[in-house]
Amino acid sequence: xxxxxxxxxxxxxxxxxxxxxxxxxxxxxxxxxxxxxxxxxxxxxxxxxxxxxxxxxxxxxxxxxxxxxxxxxxxxxxxxxxxxxxxxxxxxxxxxxxxxxxxxxxxxxxxxxxxxxxxxxxxxxxxxxxxxxxxxxxxxxxxxxxxxxxxxxxxxxxxxxxxxxxxxxxxxxxxxxxxxxxxxxxxxxxxxxxxxxxxxxxxxxxxxxxxxxxxxxxxxxxxxxxxxxxxxxxxxxxxxxxxxxxxxxxxxxxxxxxxxxxxxxxxxxxxxxxxxxxxxxxxxxxxxxxxxxxxxxxxxxxxxxxxxxxxxxxx
Amino acid sequence: xxxxxxxxxxxxxxxxxxxxxxxxxxxxxxxxxxxxxxxxxxxxxxxxxxxxxxxxxxxxxxxxxxxxxxxxxxxxxxxxxxxxxxxxxxxxxxxxxxxxxxxxxxxxxxxxxxxxxxxxxxxxxxxxxxxxxxxxxxxxxxxxxxxxxxxxxxxxxxxxxxxxxxxxxxxxxxxxxxxxxxxxxxxxxxxxxxxxxxxxxxxxxxxxxxxxxxxxxxxxxxxxxxxxxxxxxxxxxxxxxxxxxxxxxxxxxxxxxxxxxxxxxxxxxxxxxxxxxxxxxxxxxxxxxxxxxxxxxxxxxxxxxxxxxxxxxxxxxxxxxxxxx
Numbered sequence: 001x002x003x004x005x006x007x008x009x010x011x012x013x014x015x016x017x018x019x020x021x022x023x024x025x026x027x028x029x030x031x032x033x034x035x036x037x038x039x040x041x042x043x044x045x046x047x048x049x050x051x052x053x054x055x056x057x058x059x060x061x062x063x064x065x066x067x068x069x070x071x072x073x074x075x076x077x078x079x080x081x082x083x084x085x086x087x088x089x090x091x092x093x094x095x096x097x098x099x100x101x102x103x104x105x106x107x108x109x110x111x112x113x114x115x116x117x118x119x120x121x122x123x124x125x126x127x128x129x130x131x132x133x134x135x136x137x138x139x140x141x142x143x144x145x146x147x148x149x150x151x152x153x154x155x156x157x158x159x160x161x162x163x164x165x166x167x168x169x170x171x172x173x174x175x176x177x178x179x180x181x182x183x184x185x186x187x188x189x190x191x192x193x194x195x196x197x198x199x200x201x202x203x204x205x206x207x208x209x210x211x212x213x214x215x216x217x218x219x220x221x222x223x224x225x226x227x228x229x230x231x232x233x234x235x236x237x238x239x240x241x242x243x244x245x246x247x248x249x250x251x252x253x254x255x256x257x258x259x260x261x262x263x264x265x266x267x268x269x270x271x272x273x274x275x276x277x278x279x280x281x282x283x284x285x286x287x288x289x290x291x292x293x294x295x296x297x298x299x300x301x302x303x304x305x306x307x308x309x310x311x312x313x314x315x
Numbered sequence: 316x317x318x319x320x321x322x323x324x325x326x327x328x329x330x331x332x333x334x335x336x337x338x339x340x341x342x343x344x345x346x347x348x349x350x351x352x353x354x355x356x357x358x359x360x361x362x363x364x365x366x367x368x369x370x371x372x373x374x375x376x377x378x379x380x381x382x383x384x385x386x387x388x389x390x391x392x393x394x395x396x397x398x399x400x401x402x403x404x405x406x407x408x409x410x411x412x413x414x415x416x417x418x419x420x421x422x423x424x425x426x427x428x429x430x431x432x433x434x435x436x437x438x439x440x441x442x443x444x445x446x447x448x449x450x451x452x453x454x455x456x457x458x459x460x461x462x463x464x465x466x467x468x469x470x471x472x473x474x475x476x477x478x479x480x481x482x483x484x485x486x487x488x489x490x491x492x493x494x495x496x497x498x499x500x501x502x503x504x505x506x507x508x509x510x511x512x513x514x515x516x517x518x519x520x521x522x523x524x525x526x527x528x529x530x531x532x533x534x535x536x537x538x539x540x541x542x543x544x545x546x547x548x549x550x551x552x553x554x555x556x557x558x559x560x561x562x563x564x565x566x567x568x569x570x571x572x573x574x575x576x577x578x579x580x581x582x583x584x585x586x587x588x589x590x591x592x593x594x595x596x597x598x599x600x601x602x603x604x605x606x607x608x609x610x611x612x613x614x615x616x617x618x619x620x621x622x623x624x625x626x627x628x629x630x631x632x633x634x635x636x637x638x639x640x
Contacts, residue, residue, distance in 0.1 A: 147349035251439050
């Protein structure tokens, strides 16, 4: 009905020529400006990535050639083969995957249970717990990391993955307060009548949780797991503190890429004169981002919808 | 009947606590105790030696050193506060503009949403550091722009330094706005269209609609985004304050006690920054044009009143009957 009305309005506008044309022109100009703005900001957003791609393919001659801005004269794949060697790519990739996926999985599950408890049951002290959850978001890791470091050292789990897993199991992993909040919002959408009906039918609490609540809150699980994986993947500050040099993830290897390069490539025979120039460094960076990009393009729908749904159910 | 209801509530309470138990235990062990411990350590000198930790009380010494003896830390802190005060509004305003555009009927909306969210996935300390080293976080030529250079010359050094830093990491600041754009977008889509219609009928222009309808409606979400932005920028790996704290941890001359004092100072500063932003733009009860929430509240109150009245009437009726009998 409303669409019909709008259509009629348009037709009416077209029927009155002079005034409408001017309005249309302004409207069109405005639209063009908005698209222009979007495209320009989009380009600015992608600029570092595009530049990285172009630089990673340049040979050292292209790098110094002022005429080459974006497209290299000859594509040099050597950068990538060297970067793969320096990063120990496949092995490090595998390490990075399990260092980020395992804690993310545990963290998601524990935060889900906590969020479910807060959303589904009424009890005294609930608001206090909720307040604490939100407060932990503001508390910087710098204030907890020194005692945690000492604690892990005493427990003997320092320099191993356990120093990531233990806090994750207790719901204190990377930015876990966000995930508790996400689950709280999603589980709040589960109608109480539904769970009560299941209970009346004799279902146990665990069954109710897995069969009724979890399917409804599935987008919450997806977004939490994805974000959590990505954040664990990208964390280097705590990782270098807790893992020392025992576990090296891809981003951590990027930090001393140049040193490793000099040790491995420049020192080896037959590669004299090879330096860790910008191209090789960018090739390494690209290789590190690549798995994340792949994950994002496979799961982008879940990422975006998850956050939007959180925003819509939120406040 | 009554006993059953009580058991139901206690059972619910027990289940609720059970669900939260792992988190609560974790909170006590990995957050609450460390906070207390860091606080205690900030008054001690802590040295790692072969025999283990050697701790001795030094009173306020660490704090005195942080502010008076340390050559770099106060400067780093001031820089941090300055840059955050500059960067956070940029992130918020930018996110709001993009969200406003994307909430309209735009072709390629999904594409742009994906594009603006992309940095959230790849943003990490070493990668940003590499990009900054290569000068990729600013568009080429922006630093040597004559207009900018002239402006920088006129300004006092501290301000121009901040501004230059801003130009150098401009893209990075925008990269921090991925989540905020999506959150604001969903808040914008939630606004009841009839509110705009009502405002239009009353003769409001688009400009007035934005200030009187849109902005008050997304205020809560903006506050959430503010806190989110402050926290993400503050805890980001390339933040010099946190890298200083980490390097000081293992320095024998400084040690963990000193690093703890720095961490506490940093925490207080962070709280002050959040407090400042909340003071300027915190959650407030303001009049929203055609606020449905207020209206609903009013309706609820009216219904309650009516119910009460009915109850009173019934009681009165019953009493009067009893009286007659």
